[in-house]
Amino acid sequence: QVQLAESGGGLVQAGGSLRLSCAASGRTFSNYAMAWFRQASGKEREFMAHITKSGRTTFYADSVKGRFTISRDNAKNTVYLQMNSLKPEDTAVYYCAANGLGYNSGRSNEYDYWGQGTQVTVSS
Numbered sequence: 001q002v003q004l005a006e007s008g009g010g011l012v013q014a015g016g017s018l019r020l021s022c023a024a025s026g027r028t029f030s031n032y033a034m035a036w037f038r039q040a041s042g043k044e045r046e047f048m049a050h051i052t053k054s055g056r057t058t059f060y061a062d063s064v065k066g067r068f069t070i071s072r073d074n075a076k077n078t079v080y081l082q083m084n085s086l087k088p089e090d091t092a093v094y095y096c097a098a099n100g101l102g103y104n105s106g107r108s109n110e111y112d113y114w115g116q117g118t119q120v121t122v123s124s
Contacts, residue, residue: 002026002098002113009094009118012086016122020081022096022115029077030054033099036070036081037108038092038120045095047106051079059104064090086122093117 008020020036035050049060049070058070069082079096097111105111 001100002029002032004096004098004113004115006094006096006115006118009120011121011123014086014088014122014124016086017082017084018086018120020083020094020096020118020120022079022081024077024079024098030074031100031102032113033102033104034070034072034079035097035099035104035106035111036068036079036094037097038090038094039117040089040092043092045108046092047108048094049081050104050106052104053102057104059106061106083120086120088122088124091120091122093119 003025006022036048039045051058051070055072067085072079095117096115098113100112
């Protein structure tokens with residue numbers, strides 16, 4: 001299995017940027033398709049972006065397309081989420097997730113491993 005740990009969250013003003021990191025340990029990171037989700041208070045967990053094992057292909061939710069960028073560095077066992085032009089509605093706990101079968105999905109129940117989450121708060 002793989003262990004995931006997010007970092008990089010914090011408080012930022014609307015229009016600002018943050019870069020989240022998710023460090024993986026355990027089995028070979030490059031075997032896992034990765035994704036970012038978020039969960040705002042009182043809401044269901046929401047898909048943000050996913051990236052293939054190689055990092056060549058990415059996919060985004062419409063709500064973040066053009067503002068967020070997912071990337072990965074398999075040599076560093078890390079996946080990133082660059083978030084630009086942040087809005088107050090982006091406020092949530094952000095989670096990275098790994099799919100042990102190596103395929104990408106926007107469904108949270110298809111990911112086997114999750115980090116503990118990192119809080120992102122965007123003030124207006």
